[in-house]
Amino acid sequence: MLSLQELLFRYLRTVSLLSLRYIFFAGTLFLIFYVWKKRHFFKLKIQQKYPDNKHIFREIGYSFLSLTIFSLVGTTMFILRKNGYTQMYLNFSDHSVGYFVFSVVAFILMHDAYFYWTHRFMHWKPIYPYVHKIHHLSTNPTPWAAFAFHPLEAVIEVGIVPIMIFLMPLHPFALLAWVLYQTGMNVLGHLGFEVFPSGFTTGVISKFSNTSTHHNMHHKYVTSNYGLYFNIWDRMLGTNHPEYTEQFEMVKARAKELESEEKTSVMESFAKQ
Numbered sequence: 001m002l003s004l005q006e007l008l009f010r011y012l013r014t015v016s017l018l019s020l021r022y023i024f025f026a027g028t029l030f031l032i033f034y035v036w037k038k039r040h041f042f043k044l045k046i047q048q049k050y051p052d053n054k055h056i057f058r059e060i061g062y063s064f065l066s067l068t069i070f071s072l073v074g075t076t077m078f079i080l081r082k083n084g085y086t087q088m089y090l091n092f093s094d095h096s097v098g099y100f101v102f103s104v105v106a107f108i109l110m111h112d113a114y115f116y117w118t119h120r121f122m123h124w125k126p127i128y129p130y131v132h133k134i135h136h137l138s139t140n141p142t143p144w145a146a147f148a149f150h151p152l153e154a155v156i157e158v159g160i161v162p163i164m165i166f167l168m169p170l171h172p173f174a175l176l177a178w179v180l181y182q183t184g185m186n187v188l189g190h191l192g193f194e195v196f197p198s199g200f201t202t203g204v205i206s207k208f209s210n211t212s213t214h215h216n217m218h219h220k221y222v223t224s225n226y227g228l229y230f231n232i233w234d235r236m237l238g239t240n241h242p243e244y245t246e247q248f249e250m251v252k253a254r255a256k257e258l259e260s261e262e263k264t265s266v267m268e269s270f271a272k273q
């Protein structure tokens with residue numbers, strides 16, 4: 001039986017680890033794209049403007065609140081695992097390497113489906129103003145918006161973890177691999193800059209991956225582009241924004257144009273000297 005002190009320690013440790021993960025992923029990209037190389041990357045900015053600081057502080061505040069809720073669920077799962085109620089396994093050799101890889105892929109695909117359907121549910125008119133609207137206060141999101149949820153939405157978002165650890169045997173490293181992939185894609189979705197190359201949304205395989213433009217358009221237009229990692233559910237159910245590819249290519253074309261303008265002006269200034 002774990003003492004209250006041990007549980008509190010476990011909870012605070014989880015809050016710290018999740019906070020570090022958030023600060024590392026969101027903070028690094030924010031520093032590069034919004035501060036250090038701001039001028040250089042502006043050509044890739046999907047919406048050609050920056051949000052006010054008050055919006056950024058709101059995104060950070062709600063994200064930290066979500067992390068405290070995720071940690072509560074994480075600590076509860078830890079207690080349940082300790083008491084043998086979950087299917088988690090600690091001994092790597094209990095299952096094959098092939099199974100380990102399968103479990104990570106299954107987790108990601110299941111989460112993609114879970115996210116799409118819970119996201120659509122939260123967009124349902126009677127529910128939307130009370131829960132998901134908080135996330136949509138960011139109409140031009142920054143990476144800090146990755147976990148900017150109403151506390152109830154934070155509970156829904158983390159719900160995939162108990163489902164998966166009760167459903168199938170998972171090693172903590174499989175959970176870690178999912179956490180890293182999930183955070184990376186989530187932060188990328190809220191980046192506000194398009195980093196994928198032209199043609200990405202029409203490529204035979206690449207079109208099934210979401211992009212920054214995809215989720216940025218979800219924040220701008222609200223009623224389309226619900227998917228998280230993959231562009232499968234949105235394609236199957238016709239919820240992709242009709243101008244998704246057009247807007248993606250528009251950002252890329254504008255960036256190319258600005259780049260060639262920059263080069264011309266540099267060459268002209270050299271010629272004058």
Ligand SMILES: [Zn+2]
Nearest residue numbers: 119123132218
């Ligand atoms: Zn939404």
Ligand SMILES: [Zn+2]
Nearest residue numbers: 135190215219
């Ligand atoms: Zn979002």
